[in-house]
Amino acid sequence: MVSLTIPGEREALLTPTMDAPGKVHVQIRGLSKRYVGQTQEALKGIDLQVKRGEIFGIIGRSGAGKSTLIRCLNRLENPTQGTVVIDGIDLSRLTDRELVAWRRRTGMIFQHFNLLSAKTVRENIELPLKVAGVPAAQRRQKVDELLALVGLEERQHAWPAQLSGGQKQRVGIARALVHDPELLLCDEATSALDPETTRSILTLLKKINQQRHITIVLITHEMDVVHDLCHQVAVIDQGEILERGPVWQVYSDPQQETTRQLLNPQFAALPEALQPLLTPTRQQPDSRLLVRLRYNGQGAQPDLAAISARVPGALTLIYSAVEWVERKPTGQLLLLLDAHHDAAQVYDLLTDSADQLEVTGYVTES
Structure with missing residues (x-):
């Protein structure tokens, strides 16, 4: 079959649309992938949008489908169904x-x-640049610019074997x-x-995104990478997207158990030494109430001074895991209150001291 095209149609197809930041840059619809000889799909009906200029993270355990997905994004793999x-x-x-x-x-x-x-x-x-036939003078100018960007001017004549892992990755970033x-x-x-090297590479990627307005899609199994770098995140498991959204939202209030274990393993855990002392009702007059205050970026602030002023008496901080993600407090506090306080009180x-308040039980010290 011969396919005819209107003059200029292919040129238009290959010319990027220079949309403003915030417009959809990457659109994935109904993407599925099954490898020959496999009964299970590596990807199952993936739908995602990535906006221009944002850093979008895809996080999941080994074997979740992350690498297959990113290989479909540059067509190193052809999907079984769906479009990119x-x-x-x-x-x-x-x-x-x-x-x-x-x-x-x-x-x-x-990675390597x-x-x-x-x-x-x-x-x-x-x-x-050589492979693409770029003239020598332009190549020199571009390489000089990129060496300065990634901080490798003084190592430009070194061999890869003489470089640290971080320096090698900086070369990879410049080449990209x-x-x-x-x-x-x-x-x-x-x-x-x-x-330490990971933090320096994340700082470099953030700088590239901000200065050059490049859309970045990254896959990772590392919670800190998503936390420190990304604007949006999608959680993938067994080839399916479990949940997605702004990093601060998914990180602070995960909806799926897999996400809770992956992003915030301490989401529901109690300190091991405290568990045998905890009961649902008060056992002794001096039993103290244990409360969990969660923060998920909805406006409440983890202000211990204000909390102490509202609940007079002894106040013991048992556990604290509060971080700032995109300038929003996320995480939780576990507090042991004075013995005269009860749950209803x-x-x-x-109520206004946390985005979510949970009365966990009473602690009776042995």
């Missing part, structure tokens, strides 16, 4: 040659760096930016790095 539309371009409509051209405008950062050991830092960054992409895909970009006193 990026910048208005349906990737399934592209020929192999058009797909190569499209990929040059889409940066990819890998994928540097050529026989080429220096500078040569690794320059290579995609050589064609000025509007979309950056990150496949477990920090999982091979130590915590505390609900009246502390």
Whole structure:
């Protein structure tokens, strides 16, 4: 069958739409993937939207389908069903040659760096420009710019074997930016790095997003990566999206048990030493009420001074896990109140002191 196109149609198909920030950049509809010989689907009906200029995290355990999903985003894998539309371009409509051209405008950062050991830092960054036929003078200018961006000017003539893991990943990031992409895909970009190096790479990615307004989609199994970097997050498990939303919202008020275990393992746990002392009713006159105050960014503030003023008497902080995500307090406090307080009274006193208030029980010290 011969396919005829109107003159200019393919050029329009491959030209990105320069929408303003906030417009949909990546649209995934009904995406499913089943590998040959497998009875279970690796992906099941994925629907996601990523807006232009945001950092979107996809988090899940090993084997959840994260890598398959990101490989479908650059068509290293062809989905069994569904569509991936990026910048208005349906990737399934592209020929192999058009797909190569499209990929040059889409940066990819890998977990294991994928540097050529026989080429220096500078040569690794320059290579995609050489392959694309960019003139030497333009290559030098672009590589100099990227070396400065990732902080490797002094290491530009070093070999990969002479670099730390963080430096290797910086080379990978610079290489991913050589064609000025509007979309950056990150496949477990920090999982091979130590915590301190991870923080420096996340800071660099945030800087790139802010300065260059690049949309970033990353997959990870690391809670801290999502917490520190992303604007939006989707939780994937067994090939399905369990929940999605702003990071502060999903992190502070997870709706699914898998999400609670993945993002906030202490969501419902009590300190182990406290559990045998806890009863649902008061056992002794000196039994003290244990309350849990949750904060999920809805406006309440974890102000211990204000709480102490509202509930006079002894106040013991048992556990605190409150963090600020996108300038919103998220987490919880466990407080042991004075023995003369009861549950009904505390609900009246502390309703406005937390986004969610839970009376856990009474603690009788042995």
